[in-house]
Amino acid sequence: MFQMMLSGLTIGAIYGLLGMALSISFYVTRVINFAQGQMLMIAIIVAACLSEAGFNPWLGVALGPLAACVLGVASYFIGVRPILKADRFSFGWMVSTLGFGLVVENAIAYAVGPRSRGFPPLLNDIPIRLGDAVITGQQILALLVAAFAVAALEFVRKRTLFGKVGMATAADPEMAESIGANTMIVSAVTFALSGLIAGIAGVLIAPRTFANPYLGGTFNTFGFVAMMIGGGPENPANAMYGGLLLGVLAEGANSYINSQASDWFPFLILVLVLIVTPRGLFSTSNPLFRPRPARPA
Amino acid sequence: MSSANNILEVSSLAGGYGRFDVVRNITLRLREGEAVGLLGPNGAGKTTILRGIMGLLKQRVGTIRIGDTDVTMFPTHRIARGYAAIAPEGRRLFADQTVEDNLILGAWHRRREPQRVQALLDSVYALFPVLREYRHRQSSFLSGGEQQMVAIGRMLMADPLILLLDEPSIGLSPVAVDIVVKALIELRRRGASLLLVEQRVDVAARVCDRLYVISGGEIVEETTPEVVGREGAELINKYLG
Ligand SMILES: Nc1ncnc2c1ncn2[C@@H]1O[C@H](COP(=O)(O)OP(=O)(O)OP(=O)(O)O)[C@@H](O)[C@H]1O
Ligand SMILES: [Mg+2]
Secondary structure (H helix, E strand, C coil): CCCHHHHHHHHHHHHHHHHHHHHHHHHCCCCCCCCCHHHHHHHHHHHHHHHHHCCCCCCCHHHHHHHHHHHHHHHHHHHHHHEEEEECCCCCHHHHHHHHHHHHHHHHHHHCCCCCCCCCCCCCCCEEEEEEEEEEEEHHHHHHHHHHHHHHHHHHHHHHHHHHHHHHHCCHHHHHHHCCCCCCHHHHHHHHHHHHHHHHHHHHHHHHCEEECCHHHHHHHHHHHHHHHCCCCCCCCHHHHHHHHHEEEEEEHHHHHCCHHHHHHHHHHHCCCCCCCCCCCCCCCCHHHHHCCCCCC | CCCCEEEEEEEEEEEEEEEEEEEEEEEEECCCEEEEECCCCCCHHHHHHHHHCCCCEEEEEEEEECCCEEECCCHHHHHHHCCEEEEECCCCCCCCCHHHHHHHHHHHHHHHCCHHHHHHHHHHHHHHHHHCCCCCCEEHCCHHEEEEHHHHHHHHHHHEEEEEEEEECCCCCCCHHHHHHHHHHHHHCCCCCCEEEEECCHHHHHHHCEEEEECCCCCEEEHHHHHHHHHHHHHHHHHHH
């Protein structure tokens, strides 16, 4: 039971990081980046290939998230900005970000081959006993990074001028421009940050998976569910709480129902959560969907 | 017309939102230290003119010069960096942020000059002492009059060449209107140049040196508060209906 909770929380921290990444860019631009999972993937692939080529695995751990960060900015300029610039109320980004993700996925598969590679264990082969349960160094690291990410984001959002201008851009992009903020840069920085977080999630989980170009989609779905359960669009920290809950539910489903249950059980919970607390994403009671004068391009 | 002391020159501005121009052939000027009013009925195009000056209209022709600079092609955020600032229609405060955060955001382009920002903040608080008292309050919890003060304060924080105000008196109690008008008069005393959109002729007359009357998207009359005072009723009936 305790072991199950621990594994749940650590995988949940990964879902939570991905949910936070989604919610940061959503928070400022009202766009859900369906290519977010591919940022996690590219960080894993970059790190795996570097280590395969004989570099110190920690170099890949540093450069992988950086690649994800660059991909985040690219997804903004290719998948988001052209759509919002043409029509700021368009939902075309649903298709363009999804398409961007698929193109990236296949480009990577073409470049490095579609096969799965191993990933260096990093701290995963350091077991730490907690009573009856065992947790690895890598899992502890994931939990610490998740806690740090929540605290750091709350700090940026509430206490820094950049966080305040991000909130202003979210609330009224036209007015944000009118006070001198370049909302394009604010948005691009936001996407860079969410790419970075997704990439960090990638190198945290990779020692427990393989490096495969097609693993982004699944993580994107779980990140999205984490954000929705937690009510993340209003506050990125909520996405982390949603992620932790989701992780425990998924692990619990695997141990108590059957080994495939984590594929459907969390979604059942999502539906129940949204029925009970209907401040779901596309609900009009969600304050984020108050009529807004404009949207940043 | 000597252009030397014109701080704002709008020439043949036309623009709008969809396929049709909402305003046409707008040519107006503002001298340094002058206050000019734009009067006109609902839907005349007053807000559209201010949006045009602020660079917020997607379709626009004509030229706009602020100070010595042709800002016609500038994006809004560049115009906002020292050329013009706006207290927009409907105030448009950053509702979930505090009064002081709203004000500090107004000085976003001066964020690397903290002493300057502090001095501007002090001068806004001197103009509207109530805002200092409420500085940590969420701006949406303020009364309409107080919110208008925040909107004006946020505009002043940019410390630009020209100030654009869009119906600052709307929906305010007589007392609040009086506070706003007195603040505008005080700004004029300090040498500010302002373009004031108003539907209330009395407010515009108390603040402005000159008035343009806008109707159907065009300037139909250029006049002064004195003339309006003399033949006010006639003029108002003619255009403001
Ligand atoms: N965002 C918009 N999209 C389309 N048309 C608009 C938009 N904003 C204003 N208009 C139209 O442009 C015209 C002029 O509007 P504008 O807001 O400039 O008038 P106004 O003089 O400021 O009126 P009011 O005194 O009511 O504020 C109106 O006919 C209005 O319907
Ligand atoms: Mg108006």
